[in-house]
Amino acid sequence: MEYTFILQKLMAEGNFLLAIRDNFESLLSKSVFSIVESQMKNDNVDLNTKNRIYSVVVECVQNICSNDRAHSTSKNSILLLNKIDLGHKIIVGTKLNIERKNRLDSILLEISSLTLEELKEKKKNIISIRSDLDESQKENLALIDMFTRSAGKVKYYYDGENEENSFLIIEIEISNN
Amino acid sequence: MAPMETPLKQIHSIMNDENAVLIYSGEFNQEIVKSMLNYTEGKLESSGIDDLVRKKIFNVMVEQLQNITKHQYTDDDKQIVQPCFVLIEQENFYNLVTGNPIHIDTIQMVTDRINQVNSLNADELKDLYKQARLNSRISDVGGAGLGFIDVARKTENKLDFGFYDIDSANYKYFTLKTQINKIIA
Numbered sequence: 001m002e003y004t005f006i007l008q009k010l011m012a013e014g015n016f017l018l019a020i021r022d023n024f025e026s027l028l029s030k031s032v033f034s035i036v037e038s039q040m041k042n043d044n045v046d047l048n049t050k051n052r053i054y055s056v057v058v059e060c061v062q063n064i065c066s067n068d069r070a071h072s073t074s075k076n077s078i079l080l081l082n083k084i085d086l087g088h089k090i091i092v093g094t095k096l097n098i099e100r101k102n103r104l105d106s107i108l109l110e111i112s113s114l115t116l117e118e119l120k121e122k123k124k125n126i127i128s129i130r131s132d133l134d135e136s137q138k139e140n141l142a143l144i145d146m147f148t149r150s151a152g153k154v155k156y157y158y159d160g161e162n163e164e165n166s167f168l169i170i171e172i173e174i175s176n177n
Numbered sequence: 178m179a180p181m182e183t184p185l186k187q188i189h190s191i192m193n194d195e196n197a198v199l200i201y202s203g204e205f206n207q208e209i210v211k212s213m214l215n216y217t218e219g220k221l222e223s224s225g226i227d228d229l230v231r232k233k234i235f236n237v238m239v240e241q242l243q244n245i246t247k248h249q250y251t252d253d254d255k256q257i258v259q260p261c262f263v264l265i266e267q268e269n270f271y272n273l274v275t276g277n278p279i280h281i282d283t284i285q286m287v288t289d290r291i292n293q294v295n296s297l298n299a300d301e302l303k304d305l306y307k308q309a310r311l312n313s314r315i316s317d318v319g320g321a322g323l324g325f326i327d328v329a330r331k332t333e334n335k336l337d338f339g340f341y342d343i344d345s346a347n348y349k350y351f352t353l354k355t356q357i358n359k360i361i362a
Contacts, residue, residue, distance in 0.1 A: 011202035014184030038208035
């Protein structure tokens with residue numbers, strides 16, 4: 001049971017408040033956020049910041065971890081909330097097959113090169129194309145939302161890769177207003 | 178030399194190894210406790226688990242979280258450790274694990290109480306519970322350990338516990354693990 005003691009130390013060391021490992025099959029974003037919100041109440045976080053954090057949590061749970069839902073017994077996605085000096089950081093990690101990795105890779109590469117204005121324009125274009133969005137368009141919108149809500153403070157990398165799977169980690173920083 | 182793993186990677190790896198699905202580390206208050214109970218309830222509901230088991234998990238979780246809320250602080254100048262709650266889902270059971278600082282003066286009493294609880298069968302636990310409740314009405318001291326008896330009765334499993342050294346002359350870190358079977362015998 002030493003792992004509890006080690007986990008507590010690691011959580012404190014990294015300033016993490018919450019870690020959830022799941023396949024997020026039941027869209028628990030609201031209840032995930034209620035834990036986050038309770039914590040933020042103590043820190044007097046303003047409403048606008050809370051809303052930005054909530055939107056990012058929803059995008060993470062509903063659109064980034066969504067591929068995991070097909071495998072009901074797997075818990076290959078992780079969501080962490082990290083308190084940083086000037087705000088909060090949301091970290092999402094999810095296992096990707098090669099096809100999704102390539103798709104997300106190209107979306108992330110393109111989005112991270114755009115300015116906030118260009119991102120807003122791209123979002124408008126996607127929404128105006130058609131009402132029924134495909135997976136790629138949903139992922140595009142989710143990632144655009146993360147970039148705009150964090151004013152571009154998004155970092156992504158892969159932790160562990162082999163020929164079949166990669167583990168993508170995205171860190172989104174939300175500064176206090 | 179191999180690169181040092183970040184806390185994030187280490188947390189993820191321990192969560193995978195131990196089948197942990199939720200970790201909360203930080204201050205515990207009524208709001209936090211309520212939201213964690215809501216999260217777990219939603220999770221259990223969606224997993225289609227038996228109502229009786231769900232109720233058991235919920236009740237034991239309330240008991241353990243209230244206990245952390247009560248014993249999360251130390252008298253030391255600075256808070257050197259954070260209380261912690263971990264939910265573990267295994268194939269046949271759930272574990273609820275809590276961690277909080279404990280004053281070294283109470284370690285022996287807690288150890289004796291848990292060992293006593295672990296040595297009793299269901300009927301003996303029932304008697305001990307009645308006796309402890311009666312004592313708790315007479316004095317606060319007599320009620321110490323009532324929570325352990327209650328949790329052991331509800332889970333019908335032994336309590337697992339440990340104490341770990343921290344950077345304090347007066348406190349250690351106390352971990353308590355309970356187990357609730359998914360299928361009731």
